[in-house]
Amino acid sequence: AQSVSQHNHHVILSEAASLELGCNYSYGGTVNLFWYVQYPGQHLQLLLKYFSGDPLVKGIKGFEAEFIKSKFSFNLRKPSVQWSDTAEYFCAVKSLNTGFQKLVFGTGTRLLVSP
Amino acid sequence: DAGVIQSPRHEVTEMGQEVTLRCKPISGHDYLFWYRQTMMRGLELLIYFNNNVPIDDSGMPEDRFSAKMPNASFSTLKIQPSEPRDSAVYFCASSFTAWRGVQTPTDTQYFGPGTRLTVL
Numbered sequence: 209a210q211s212v213s214q215h216n217h218h219v220i221l222s223e224a225a226s227l228e229l230g231c232n233y234s235y236g237g238t239v240n241l242f243w244y245v246q247y248p249g250q251h252l253q254l255l256l257k258y259f260s261g262d263p264l265v266k267g268i269k270g271f272e273a274e275f276i277k278s279k280f281s282f283n284l285r286k287p288s289v290q291w292s293d294t295a296e297y298f299c300a301v302k303s304l305n306t307g308f309q310k311l312v313f314g315t316g317t318r319l320l321v322s323p
Numbered sequence: 324d325a326g327v328i329q330s331p332r333h334e335v336t337e338m339g340q341e342v343t344l345r346c347k348p349i350s351g352h353d354y355l356f357w358y359r360q361t362m363m364r365g366l367e368l369l370i371y372f373n374n375n376v377p378i379d380d381s382g383m384p385e386d387r388f389s390a391k392m393p394n395a396s397f398s399t400l401k402i403q404p405s406e407p408r409d410s411a412v413y414f415c416a417s418s419f420t421a422w423r424g425v426q427t428p429t430d431t432q433y434f435g436p437g438t439r440l441t442v443l
Contacts, residue, residue, distance in 0.1 A: 240430050242430075242431075244434075250436070251327075251414065251434045251435055251436045251437055252366075252414065252416075252434040253434070254431055254432075254433075257430070257431060259430070298365075298366060302430055308378065308379055309354055309356075309371060309373070309378070309418070309430070310368055310371065310379055311356075311368065311432060312368075313358075313365060313366040313367075313368075314365065315364070315365035315366075316365055316366070
């Protein structure tokens with residue numbers, strides 16, 4: 209079965225530190241990849257997505273993610289985090305081979321940025 | 324656009340009671356998804372609809388859960404009877420099909436604010 213792994217469940221950083229959150233998926237076919245963010249008390253919002261083309265994808269608020277097909281990975285990065293980046297981050301994968309619209313989410317990574 | 328609307332935002336009920344969660348998708352969106360979020364299992368897809376028709380309900384945990392979409396602007400998720408282990412945040416999301424030479428689902432899902440359900 210298709211699955212998504214986010215190995216870091218909790219990350220604590222100081223402001224201005226660099227961020228990298230890992231995401232690996234198990235499905236070997238063609239996929240679309242997403243990172244969603246959930247700020248405290250708010251709903252999930254799309255941060256960035258990869259469908260095809262340049263494997264380095266840039267999203268909102270200075271975030272980027274790199275799709276490495278050989279490693280089945282889609283890690284999220286930001287060179288310098290801010291206190292306002294405190295949130296929970298979810299990686300999600302959609303298979304393009306099943307014909308279904310199903311997104312499979314990872315369990316999330318809680319990021320706490322201390323000022 | 325108001326975005327995806329869910330009601331109620333918070334629901335506290337006692338075990339055995341019926342619970343109905345409501346969702347209004349973004350106007351023009353033809354896909355609607357129900358998710359459940361818990362600390363232990365993260366975000367799980369329960370069921371999704373396309374043009375008001377249920378497409379995949381394999382994530383519905385058991386017969387106590389049912390979902391309907393009587394029209395394009397409204398969906399319900401019902402739990403009857405509710406149990407303490409149903410306590411979670413339930414999200415509704417919607418997405419749309421675009422015309423790119425052929426009808427193509429856009430894949431980006433827009434989430435509602437969620438309903439926090441507590442079953443005592």
